[in-house]
Amino acid sequence: MANSRTDHHVVLRVVAKPLIPIIALFALYVQFHGDYSPGGGFQAGVILAVAVILYALIFGIAPAMRAVPPVFARFLSAFGFILYAGVGVWALIMGGNYLDYNVLFNEPPGGHHGQHYGILIVELGVLFAVAGSMLSIFYAFAGRVTEIKDEDW
Amino acid sequence: MSGYEGADLAIALINVLLLGLLFVVGVAIARMRSLFAIVMLSGIYSLISATWFVALDAVDVAFTEAAVGAGISTALLLGAMLLTSRTAKVVPRARQIVPLLVVIATGAMLIYASIDLPAFGDPDSPANTYVGTDYIERTPQDIGVPNIVTAVLASYRGFDTLGETGVVFSAALAVILLLGFGERSLSATMRKKKGEG
Numbered sequence: 001m002a003n004s005r006t007d008h009h010v011v012l013r014v015v016a017k018p019l020i021p022i023i024a025l026f027a028l029y030v031q032f033h034g035d036y037s038p039g040g041g042f043q044a045g046v047i048l049a050v051a052v053i054l055y056a057l058i059f060g061i062a063p064a065m066r067a068v069p070p071v072f073a074r075f076l077s078a079f080g081f082i083l084y085a086g087v088g089v090w091a092l093i094m095g096g097n098y099l100d101y102n103v104l105f106n107e108p109p110g111g112h113h114g115q116h117y118g119i120l121i122v123e124l125g126v127l128f129a130v131a132g133s134m135l136s137i138f139y140a141f142a143g144r145v146t147e148i149k150d151e152d153w
Numbered sequence: 154m155s156g157y158e159g160a161d162l163a164i165a166l167i168n169v170l171l172l173g174l175l176f177v178v179g180v181a182i183a184r185m186r187s188l189f190a191i192v193m194l195s196g197i198y199s200l201i202s203a204t205w206f207v208a209l210d211a212v213d214v215a216f217t218e219a220a221v222g223a224g225i226s227t228a229l230l231l232g233a234m235l236l237t238s239r240t241a242k243v244v245p246r247a248r249q250i251v252p253l254l255v256v257i258a259t260g261a262m263l264i265y266a267s268i269d270l271p272a273f274g275d276p277d278s279p280a281n282t283y284v285g286t287d288y289i290e291r292t293p294q295d296i297g298v299p300n301i302v303t304a305v306l307a308s309y310r311g312f313d314t315l316g317e318t319g320v321v322f323s324a325a326l327a328v329i330l331l332l333g334f335g336e337r338s339l340s341a342t343m344r345k346k347k348g349e350g
Contacts, residue, residue, distance in 0.1 A: 030216075034300065034303050035298040035299060035300050035303055036298075036299050036300055037300065038212040038213040038215075038216045038300070038302070039213075039216060040302075040303055040306060040307070042217065042317075043216050043217055043220045043221075046220040046221050046224060046225050047220055047224070049225060050220070050224045050225055050228065053225070053228045054228075057228065057231075074325075074329070077321075077322055077325050078322065080318065080322075081318055081319060081322045084314075084315055084318050085315065088311075088315070098312075099311040099312060099315065101308060101311075110294075112296065112297030112298075115295070115296045115297060115298070115308060116297065116298065118307075118308070119296075119298065119303065119304075119307040119308055122307050122311065122314070123303075123307055125318065126314065126318050129318045129321055129322050130318075130321055132325070133321045133322055133324065133325030134225055134229075134325075136325045136328070136329055137229060137324070137325055137328045137329075138225075138228065138229060138232055140328050140329050140331075140332040140333060141229060141232035141233050141235070141236065141328075141332065142232040142235070143333070144235075144236055144332065144333070
């Protein structure tokens with residue numbers, strides 16, 4: 001962590017602090033509004049990862065790793081992929097083809113719940129996989145150096 | 154319909170302006186030596202291309218470009234830059250000629266190929282006559298979501314997207330295996346620093 005006496009990034013810190021939750025909230029908006037407006041799991045995952053990376057850039061990598069541990073980022077990445085593949089297996093168990101969302105809820109023909117929830121869960125899997133992967137890659141790079149010195153810029 | 158023509162002219166001017174900016178930024182990146190400035194300029198390049206995609210009505214692509222190109226790849230490049238030196242080595246003039254010729258030849262071929270491209274928004278272009286119209290017609294009955302891009306990505310082409318998610322996951326896996334998990338190498342450097350100090 002930077003010494004508080006030499007801390008001239010105070011404006012940056014004050015501005016970034018309220019921005020980070022808004023960025024995370026915007027990621028959720030992009031995720032759950034993806035049916036209606038541009039966006040979806042991939043973009044939402046990247047935005048969510050950027051929120052954590054911004055925190056790491058401004059407050060240091062160690063506090064970020066305490067808030068979102070690298071092991072959790074790795075778990076999230078694998079879990080998202082399994083979630084996506086799991087929806088396909090769910091459709092198989094319900095008697096349809098792999099990733100055939102129509103059969104998920106045994107609804108009469110013309111119903112859209114299967115498609116809606118199928119797409120939502122699949123996009124959630126993409127969100128988890130992308131956010132976890134991006135964060136893992138960032139940790140792998142940034143975790144190799146301790147602190148960015150001011151003269152390095 | 155003179156107002157419509159005026160709007161057309163404005164859009165054309167915006168396109169020329171944005172492409173000109175892209176060109177200037179691209180030349181600046183090629184001539185620069187400071188890696189930090191290059192990373193920042195590549196972020197600006199992504200942001201300008203995202204704006205240009207909006208002008209082309211490709212809002213989804215613009216969104217992805219802004220989030221991935223300007224957002225995360227800038228942060229990742231900054232992280233990668235910390236592991237290397239701050240400036241690029243100067244390449245002697247004699248060795249710059251071959252890359253320049255390759256770039257000019259590729260550019261000439263691309264410009265030659267662009268003559269055969271269908272006009273922007275042409276309803277008879279292959280992209281608009283093949284499965285595209287089919288998706289647009291069937292999405293309201295089949296899927297029932299207003300955003301056809303989401304329907305195509307997650308439902309009609311669900312296998313594609315599953316594969317893409319797998320690619321992202323395995324990319325993260327490969328970087329982790331090559332560079333270490335992060336927290337372990339961080340604690341190792343911290344221990345080394347403590348030992349020195």
